[in-house]
Amino acid sequence: MSRSRVIAGNWKMHKTPSEARAFARELLAQLGGAARPEGVEVVLCPSFPALTAVHAEIERSGLGAWVSLGAQDLYWERQGAFTGEVSGPMLADAGCRYVIVGHSERRHLLGESDEWVARKLRAALESGLTPILCVGETLEERRQGLTETVVSRQLETALEGLAAGAVAGVVVAYEPVWAIGTGENATGEEAHRVIDGVIRSRVRARFGEEAAGRLRIQYGGSVNPANIGEFMAYPSIDGALVGGASLKVDSFTAIVAAGRRAT
Numbered sequence: 001m002s003r004s005r006v007i008a009g010n011w012k013m014h015k016t017p018s019e020a021r022a023f024a025r026e027l028l029a030q031l032g033g034a035a036r037p038e039g040v041e042v043v044l045c046p047s048f049p050a051l052t053a054v055h056a057e058i059e060r061s062g063l064g065a066w067v068s069l070g071a072q073d074l075y076w077e078r079q080g081a082f083t084g085e086v087s088g089p090m091l092a093d094a095g096c097r098y099v100i101v102g103h104s105e106r107r108h109l110l111g112e113s114d115e116w117v118a119r120k121l122r123a124a125l126e127s128g129l130t131p132i133l134c135v136g137e138t139l140e141e142r143r144q145g146l147t148e149t150v151v152s153r154q155l156e157t158a159l160e161g162l163a164a165g166a167v168a169g170v171v172v173a174y175e176p177v178w179a180i181g182t183g184e185n186a187t188g189e190e191a192h193r194v195i196d197g198v199i200r201s202r203v204r205a206r207f208g209e210e211a212a213g214r215l216r217i218q219y220g221g222s223v224n225p226a227n228i229g230e231f232m233a234y235p236s237i238d239g240a241l242v243g244g245a246s247l248k249v250d251s252f253t254a255i256v257a258a259g260r261r262a263t
């Protein structure tokens with residue numbers, strides 16, 4: 001299995017720039033003090049105002065070969081009269097390599113549609129950023145047996161019209177909405193079923209074997225040091241998108257360490 005794993009910390013609307021800087025310094029010191037887990041990339045996604053401070057800490061740490069900066073969102077236009085929005089070129093210039101698109105909090109709290117997410121994903125790629133595309137069903141959709149329908153629709157709308165080579169470079173995060181911040185995670189088997197049986201197989205059908213084989217697919221939703229092993233036991237799961245447990249140095253470093261593929 002040659003795909004590297006991506007362990008991303010989504011700090012959401014936590015930590016001021018000074019708190020983020022101090023936290024990043026401590027986290028990077030701890031990550032740098034241990035051996036790099038083989039085949040693992042780490043992405044830190046602070047809020048917009050903290051990006052440059054965290055970028056400076058990554059540079060200072062010398063871990064830039066495997067620790068990257070990511071943003072939590074972007075707008076699809078490159079510049080213009082879009083008050084409050086942030087563009088892909090701005091993020092790239094601030095040192096980002098990754099950007100989250102379509103997080104469920106944006107879809108459900110802020111009304112982002114599948115079409116908006118698709119535009120954002122394209123904008124990310126055009127700016128040379130790796131999008132982390134979030135997909136996942138709500139509790140109600142799960143109860144109605146709509147997981148596959150919802151995940152397929154979100155995935156296919158976002159990837160529609162892209163070249164297979166571009167799709168191969170995307171990271172998809174399967175985040176069942178009912179598992180986010182609730183302490184109630186999907187089981188490894190449930191995550192594997194959606195990741196392999198829905199997401200990778202849809203990509204295979206639409207974009208071919210090579211794109212499907214290269215695409216990295218994470219699980220997200222109440223990941224913590226106690227349950228990360230259950231997900232990483234599946235070769236199909238290429239890492240995790242971590243919310244709450246990424247806000248503490250010890251829990252996040254434990255999750256990063258667990259990301260290495262068993263040999």
Ligand SMILES: O=C[C@H](O)COP(=O)(O)O
Binds near residue numbers: 010183220244
């Ligand atoms: O982006 C991260 C996800 O929303 C998961 O958050 P959580 O780990 O706090 O459940």
